[in-house]
Amino acid sequence: MFKPQVKPELNDIPKHIAIIMDGNGRWAEQRGLPRTAGHKAGLQSLRDAITVCILYGVPYLTVYAFSTENWSRPSKEVDFLMNLFEDVLKNETERLHQQGVKLNFIGLRHNLKPSLVQMMESCEAKTSANDKLTLNIAINYGGRSELLEVTRKVAAQVKAGTLEPEKITENEIIEHLFTKGQPDPDLLIRTSGESRISNFLIWQIAYAELYFADKLWPDFGKDDLAEAIEFYSKRERRFGGLKL
Ligand code: FPP
Numbered sequence: 001m002f003k004p005q006v007k008p009e010l011n012d013i014p015k016h017i018a019i020i021m022d023g024n025g026r027w028a029e030q031r032g033l034p035r036t037a038g039h040k041a042g043l044q045s046l047r048d049a050i051t052v053c054i055l056y057g058v059p060y061l062t063v064y065a066f067s068t069e070n071w072s073r074p075s076k077e078v079d080f081l082m083n084l085f086e087d088v089l090k091n092e093t094e095r096l097h098q099q100g101v102k103l104n105f106i107g108l109r110h111n112l113k114p115s116l117v118q119m120m121e122s123c124e125a126k127t128s129a130n131d132k133l134t135l136n137i138a139i140n141y142g143g144r145s146e147l148l149e150v151t152r153k154v155a156a157q158v159k160a161g162t163l164e165p166e167k168i169t170e171n172e173i174i175e176h177l178f179t180k181g182q183p184d185p186d187l188l189i190r191t192s193g194e195s196r197i198s199n200f201l202i203w204q205i206a207y208a209e210l211y212f213a214d215k216l217w218p219d220f221g222k223d224d225l226a227e228a229i230e231f232y233s234k235r236e237r238r239f240g241g242l243k244l
Contacts, residue, residue, distance in 0.1 A: 010233040017200055017229075018058035018185035018208070019049065023216030030216075036080045038240030041218035043088060052225045053133050054099060060134045060182055062106070064200050068142030082113055085139060089119045093126060100132025106178035107141030108149075136179065143202030148177040179204055187232045189225075191217045208234050 026040030045154045046063060066081055076084055096103060105120045112120075120139075153176045157163035163172065174180065185201060188208040195212045197205070211228045213220060 010056075012056055012233045012235075013056055014185075014187040014209075014229065014232050015064065015183045016170040016185040016187075016206065017053065018062040018064075018188045020188070020190040020198060020200055021046065021217040021220075022190055022194055024218060025036045026192065027216040034241065036084075038216075038218060039081060039084060043084070045217050045220050047092075048222045049220075049225050050096070050101060050133065052222050052229075054101075056226075056229055058133070058229070060136070060185075062138060062179070062185060062201065063196075064138045064141065065200060066107070066139045066141070068108070068140060068145050069199065071140075082116060085137075086113075086116050086119055089116075089123050093123045096135070097127050097130065100130045101127060102130040102132075102134045102189055103127045104134055104136045105139055106136050106146075107139045108145060109140070112140055118171070133206035134182065136182075138200070141178075141200075143197075143199045144165060146178060147173075147203060171186065173203065177203060185207065187211060188227065189213065189228050191215055191220045207239055 024042040025035040026038070027041060028035050031037070042109075049061065049063070052058075065085065070081070071078060076108030093103070103120075103123045103126075105124065109117050109120070150173055154163065154168060154172055158168075159166055179201070184204045184206070184209045188194070188197075188201075188205050189211045190198075191213045193212070193214045195210075211231055211234055213224060213228065215224060
């Protein structure tokens with residue numbers, strides 16, 4: 001049972017948690033249900049993750065909802081997910097707003113349905129002043145495509161003569177990332193027993209602690225996220241240096 005009612009006293013709370021919410025399809029298949037039922041069930045785990053982040057005072061949460069590779073799934077499943085995103089935004093933004101959640105979408109928008117993009121933009125505008133938790137939802141996101149876009153923008157600055165190649169530092173890259181202005185994730189969680197990064201935030205997770213859980217995403221409850229945060233709080237992070 002998830003017990004904490006007040007912010008738990010831990011040494012070190014992650015400032016940014018990234019989650020690869022994997023295993024929805026298998027969860028449904030194990031129950032003889034269509035895969036889409038797994039995505040619906042996964043939504044409750046996402047609500048729970050938001051609640052836990054707010055309780056623990058984690059200021060940033062990024063979730064992988066749809067990758068650039070997910071377009072290769074059967075069109076029925078892709079359509080279901082796109083409609084689910086739109087419904088969720090329509091029905092849940094008010095509650096997220098009340099909770100103090102600032103919504104931010106990361107990923108390429110140009111090949112998403114215009115009605116979905118409109119909804120994403122209006123949710124971002126409505127919640128832009130909230131400061132309890134920034135929730136980045138990755139839709140049509142891929143780490144490589146993010147870095148390609150960054151490269152194009154930096155190359156354009158060089159071509160225009162406003163940036164010297166030898167003056168390019170990490171800062172010139174960071175300022176074009178979707179997560180500009182945010183701390184890098186210090187904890188990356190992937191559920192369902194898989195231990196891959198799958199093109200998620202590949203620049204940003206350079207120093208993240210990796211946490212692989214066996215549970216499928218719809219089974220990953222509040223206690224499980226609390227356990228992952230406790231795991232993180234016990235790590236000793238050195239960022240390539242030595243402990244002083
Ligand atoms: C991965 O499981 C999950 C997804 C591709 C979709 C995740 C979406 C949700 C949890 C709904 C959240 C809604 C919003 C608005 C963010 P999988 O299908 O790859 O599972 P499998 O590996 O068992 O097949």
